[in-house]
Amino acid sequence: MNVVLWIIFLPIILFVIGTFMLGYSRKFIARIERRYGPPIQQVFYDIFKLMNKKTNISHGWMHDIAILMLLGGTLLTMYFVPVPGFHFFAQYGDMLVIMYILLIPALGMALGVGETANPNGSIGISRALMMLAGYDIPFVLTFIGFAMINHTTSMYDLMLAQQAGGIAGWGLISQPLLGIAALIALQGMLGEKPFEVMVAPHEIATGPMTEMGGKYLGIMMIQHAIGIVVELTIYINLFLGGAVNWFEYIVKLFVLFTMLLSVNAVFGRFRTDDAVRFMWKIPLPLAIIGILFIIF
Amino acid sequence: MVNPILLIIVPLGTAFLISLTASFLKNSTKYLALLAMIANVWVSIKLLPEVMQHSINVVIAGVKPPLGINLFVGPSGAVFSILISAAGLLILLYSFKYIEGDSQHKYYTLFLLLITGSHGMVLTGDVFNLFVFFEILAISSYILVGYEGKRNGLEAAVKYLILGSIGSVLILVAVALIYQEAGTLNMADLADKFGMIDPSKRLMILVFFITGMGVEAAVFPLNSWLPDAHSSAPSSISAMLSGFVIEVALIVIVKFVYSIFAMTEILGFLSLVAVITLLVGEFAAFKQANIKRVLAYSSIGQIGLILFAMSLNSTGGINAGLMQIVNHTASKSILFLVAGFLIVRTGSYQISDYRGIAKKMPVSAFFFVIGVLSLLGVPPFFGFFSKLAIIIAALHTGSIFNTVMVFLVLLGTVIESIYFLRIIQVMYNRDGIVDSVKEAPFLPLLAIAAFAVVILAGFLVLPQITGYTGGVASEIVRKMQMAQVF
Amino acid sequence: MEYAKENSIIEMMQTEFPEAHFTVKKERRIEVKMPSGRLYDFAVRMQKKWNFLHLSAISCVDWIDDGEFELVYHFWNYDEKVLVMAKIRIPREEEGDSHFETISNLWQPAKFFERDIHEMFGVYFDGSEDMERFILTDWTGPPPMRKDFITREFALNFYHYREYEPQWLKDMMAAGEGNE
Amino acid sequence: MSIVLNLLSIALAGVVLNVLFSKSKIVQKYVSLLIFAGLTYFSFVMYSQVGEHFDFPFQIAGQSIGFTITWLNYYFGIMITGITLLTVIFSLKYMEGKDGSTHYYTVLSLKTFGMLGVIFSSDLITFFVFWEIMSWSTFGLMSTGGKDAPKSAFKYFVFAITASMILMAGVVLSYSLFGSFDFAVIHDKIGSLSLPMTGFLLSIFIVSFSVESAVFPVHSWLPDGYSNTFTTFTAYLSGISTRIGIYGIILFLFGIFGIQTVDKLSIIGKINFRYVFGVFAALTMVVPTFTALYQHDAKKLIAWHSVGQGGYMLIGLASGSALGIAGGMFHVLNHMAYVVLIVFAIAAVEHRTGTTNLNKLGGLIKKMPVSYLALLFGIIGLAGLPPMNGFVSKWFIYRALILGGYPFLAIAAVIGTLGTILSVYKLIHNMFLGQLPERYNNVKEVGFSMQLPMWILMIVVLGLGIFPGAAMGLIAKIQVALGLTAVPYSLHGIQTASGQLNMLVVSAVFIGGIFVTWIIYLLGSRRKHVSQYNNYAAGNFLDKKVAYNFNYEFYAAMEHVIDPYRKKIIQRTEQGIAGLTDAVSEYIRRIYTGMINTYGIYVITAFIVTIIILKELI
Amino acid sequence: MDEKLTQRSVWEKIAAKLSKRSLWMLHYCTGCGAIELPPTMTARFDMERFGINPMVTPRQADILLITGYLSVKTLKRVVLTYEQMQAPKYVVGFGSCTINGGMYWNSYATMKSLDRYIPVETYIAGCMPRPEAIIHSFNELIAKIDRGEANSWKDYYKNYDFYRKNQEHTFEGPIETYNDIKADAALFRI
Structure with missing residues (x-):
């Protein structure tokens, strides 16, 4: 019975956590810029206003289906990532499945933005896909390293293996190289500042979101909120030993998010090929050396 | 029991008859030649079943060997005579339409002399007699090469003449040495006595004979006459030259090395020379633009392949070599005959001028493709079985040397398929520019079709063919004894 | 002889253009008045012979009383560092464009100076490649720089000017705070 | 045994009839349709006769030659005849008006005759004979259909003739070593051979098959060859023709030499024959997919991808574990389904717009929705995303590589996948998304005869994605027949001790997620459809004459990063x-x-x- | 904006209260007022406190800020951008140039009053008002939204002909913005 409850309430819980985290991030960056910054619940207001818009511009049926694919894909990933107290679906699909499901929202958005027939959108998507190629390789390499140690590709078993060893068992501690490489790749995955070239407002008018307005942009923000929580949870499950209760989980979420935000607040924006070169010059060799340690 | 001597006398007689009656028979002399060839084919077919049981020995003019001249007709003699007479007949049919002009009778007399020479070389049992027929063969082919009277034809004929005469001088010296050492000219007798001759003398005989016959058999260093001769001779003649004249010379060398001199230890050297000939032939043909020269070089390549098969010192090898000879005679004749009318119709030797000719001459282009496919050894055609047999024979010996040679042979086939394919692609090119061209006349196409039938139906009658060639191979391998002759 | 350089230049030009009237306005500034027909030849010599490579501007003055437009061509010489202002008068048409020949085949920038003058004054330069409007693209009124064009009156009618008496301003004025 | 004879005789009849009726196009079309329908029927019905053997009346070099039916060639038989039927249905309309269509149907049936012969042969001679017929007919058709088709076909021919000569050497070498051509006899005697000789013989066969299936160093003939000929023939080629090389590798690696003998050939510790072969397969995955980024012709891009996907199949086989081999074999079927679907969509676009140049197309989704859907299903399959079948076989291959302890081969697979996603999005974006140029305003969707194969393949791609069990049953039988351990499978995925994949649950949750999003979507007010010219352009007015697309050099930045290494x-x-x-x-x-x-x-x-x-x- | 506001439902009141807290401003710097925006956004005056963020595209913006004079060419683009924005949208006229032409009152090239071409929500007087004035006007706007009076965008649909006539009078001819205003009016049941 509680599985059904979890299925209904998990999206709402994660949406709320995600939106508060986004609000917190805007306040955090405002504080760094010595200004008050919007209230914590600002993102709720934004999402509400967007959903309440009277006109919603759509460029074709694919534009709408893409929005469904976008949030639908993220919800799918959310259910498959184990969260404290709920890992019912984890048995049906392992980390490989999660790694591929992560790409469905990206492809959905890409198709929708393509349909809007705006070159700014297309440039944004081509940059986003190039960034994807950049950060995804080190991230998957770190996962492969762990899967080889524990001879399993299921994320839930990896989490249990880490919890068995206490703090020392955490991925970040036992395999520091893989942990750091994955952290840098995570920065790219969340689209934080140094790797934010796909939504650069000044150059390509917020890239993919150029033609998205009204409820389309609202759903994209919902997806962004849930997506951030899901990607952070993946990192936590693989490297920070997962979470036993919700309090530990939220603390880890916010600590990790603050680390990423502090990097975001300080850095400018990489050009696309510099970002890809950075991703293939720093985290990738780190991960490869990490794997070599594991093999020999 | 029909007397094999007819195979030589009939063409010789008709040749002189034609030159006599040329003045009033004018252009109808060719029908006389046709009769002679038909007679030859009939005789050789009749001979074959008898010869398979026991070889026939015919004494000429009553004088018994070792003094008199005798014909020793074994399975090799019979098989080759069928090959020569059948190919000769078809090429004769082809040249009815191909050779015009009033001096036809000269062409047909020389044609028949060529046939006589080749029959003689294959059937004779006497070394000197072999030299005589070799001379007839060589001289008639010199003149035929220069028949068209154009400048490059004559020049090629002169070159062929000079080299050919060097070759015949060498053979003459060899015959003289044989007579001086072994005291006999009869092959069977020579085979018995050859062992007793002291080694240095034997070496000299061997070298003289092989080099002399090698010039005619187009082995690598000695075949420099072949490209010019074949490319400037009339196509029917070059079809005959590379069809069976070279093979006849080759089989004579092989017969001497195996059954008469019985010097099987030089086979390693022969196979090495063979592979060099193959590679030289293929690579030289790679860059050719003139279609006749391409076919000439490819003949050199095929000769190398046949010689390699023959010098494997096993009946399987010789059997495979013989099958390859049959395949080469059929497919190379098709290619030369088709090329003949390509040149006549388009008036140029350059391959690039045949762009899109398949639309205008579909039947000859189709036969050209079949000829090429069979030559390369593509499965459904006869060439595949012969090439397969060669490689099986080579690999059966198991020696590393042969495996390396097999890979070189395969490389040669790859090169060969590339340059032949380039020709086919030009012919079947879509945007053809050749428009004023008509299809070749019916009779030559019929002749080409007959050759094609041999290739296409080859695998149906495969057991019979391998049976005959097997007989020839076993005859060659066994040392010739005097007893056989009587 | 304080303007030695300028006078030497004037002599040089005077020989070729006797009917032109040269005056030295001040140090490194020469003014030339000439009949409009002779201008093209003058411009060709300036560029090819006398090394005045730079045409910095073509300006137009609307002498409405004389009924003429005055076109002023400003030529610069990099070596001598002297500016020559060639002034010519062309008749001024009331309606439609008044015409003059183009020198854009000698100098590239002339294209834009001529387009600008055509837009603002209505002088059509024959032979120029492109006489389209490019500043006042949506302009429907007469050429605005002409003397007979009263901008104030045009602006009020065309854009329906209205005074701005907002309520808060009236209250403030009534309370007397506005003007201390 | 009559089934195989029927198959081959029908195919041969196809060739003869096509030649006879070469004058009238209509008769030829429907004759070949009938022929291939018959072929498909017989190949599906053949499962009852698996295991039978048939000998030709005559022998060659004293050895009997003939056909046999095993589960492996039944599997490939279905694929060949199925794809040929779909290709012929598609090309009924596509080939109208194109010159050389008589040539097309004749050679297509000759090629099918050759391929069926190859997969059903039970000995090296028949194998080689039909192999030659197949490669010659491929060359025949590849040299027509495009302006520089002859040049690229010539390049293919040089590779093919070298490969078949090597194969001939291998055939005769094994005959001289084992005294017989028959696969079964060789399989029994293989143990007796010395190690270096087995290695030499195996590498001869593998090299000649790698040329045909375009493994890394010898793959350069495929992109030009496949993209310069008729597009329907490209579909047929990249769908199944290159996979005959894979069939040869499976047959020789597992059927004849057997996994035990192959594992004996180890150089140092883990680095054995399979690992070396895996490295080549990894290179085949990585290099072509990143070259595909550069292409601006749709057919070339897909040709480069069919080389890349070939690498996935090979690395699956090279991993050696039951899961990996099952993944490799399953990927052959998956790849055939989605790549043929993609090329049909490209053919539909070429049929309507006349060009496949990615820089000139755009916005066709408004005019050709069915082709868009077909291409979408195809690229999701090609990229290997969950709901489609490509994901399942890639998942097998990944697990096999990771758990088998080959991390760097796994990384090559990941790099390959990412390269595929990038270039595959460029394909669908440049052709179907973005602004619709003025000249394609009156383009219509393709007719029913071209849509039918697309719909069938879409159902196959989605069906196999959600219920992989349908094909896994056949693959398990093959593995058992080849003496490998079968993979425990169920209708919707696999259940192994160390992990379970349930595609039904994944798809169900995805549909659930989409449903929830649809509800949120309905919360907002109604959507307002706008034309493509009502677009943000920093305040400028868009008009029909200016092409406002971003197609040219879609991945310029990635090209800057990769260029130094190319x-x-x-x-x-x-x-x-x-x-x-x-x-x-x-x-x-x-x-x-x-x-x-x-x-x-x-x-x-x-x-x-x-x-x-x-x-x-x- | 003169007739009495119809009675708003409870849901609309709540919606107004929530959506007033998040207004996105189209950073469209047309005139010299644009230089006043950065100070209002950054540390000293920080308009983000009120949930007002600068956005780049009209699709995502609620507020269209016309900062200063508008030449005829720029006016044409402003009308296009306005029509591309998504309702409910509020135009803020910035500086005296938008009210009655300001310093360029007698220029032939600049438009004199903005609300003849697009409905304007609030005006900010001043020849470049200071950030405090901008913040004040934004709060004024937020209060209007809260009271539900900020419906000037409906006015564009109600008397579209008036605006259309003025626009065509100023420009050389009708401009093609691919927006069917009449259909939209029916959509919003105005």
């Missing part, structure tokens, strides 16, 4: 070899100088040399 080693080595043969042939041609005195010197030197050599020999 040394074009392959092209340079090829030019080198070609130059070498030319130089050698030029040098040798110069031997025949044409002056008589040189010929004289040749004869004399030959004479002296023979004397010297023969003196030692005697």
